[in-house]
Amino acid sequence: MDLAHVIRNIPDFPKPGIQFKDITTLLLEPNAFRQVIDTWYERYRARAIDAIVAIDARGFVFGGALAYALGVPLALARKKGKLPGETLAESFELEYGTDTVEIHADAVQPGQRVVVMDDLLATGGTAAAVTRLVRRLGGEVVEAAFVIELPPLQGRKALDGIPVHTLVSFMVD
16 A cells, blocks of 8 residues: 555644645554554564653554564653653654653663654654663664655655665655
8 A cells, every 4th residue: 555645634734834644644544554563563573672762642553563563672752741651751853843852760771672653753762762762771772663764855864874775755745
């Protein structure tokens, strides 16, 4: 299935000039959702992945399904103030502002091999902040995986050499 055809474009969201790529339409197509998870399962099942670190909030959908399929823990990277307990925080630039992401201090164990997962790679700020958090906890980021990539925004550069795997690319409108 061509995943690009089941991803909706929403112009001017969350602010004018942004072409938002909406994965909720992909989630409404069970075969498309299954294709995403099956593709990543096949990619990671033999790579000794110890955990999935999913990024708030759409990354939770894909990360949760993949962690279940692989039989590994799911760690959550959330927006500031959303996690109870002791957390570590990293601030970063978005394509339309700034934000902070947090992870529980015990979410990733030293030496764990993790995949960082989200729905979309744009400028890479969010994923880069999460990879820094994983490293601060002693984990090794094996790869960052995204359903969608917007290559003109050069998000891979922000990930500083971490391998990136994406399923669909869109040129920015």
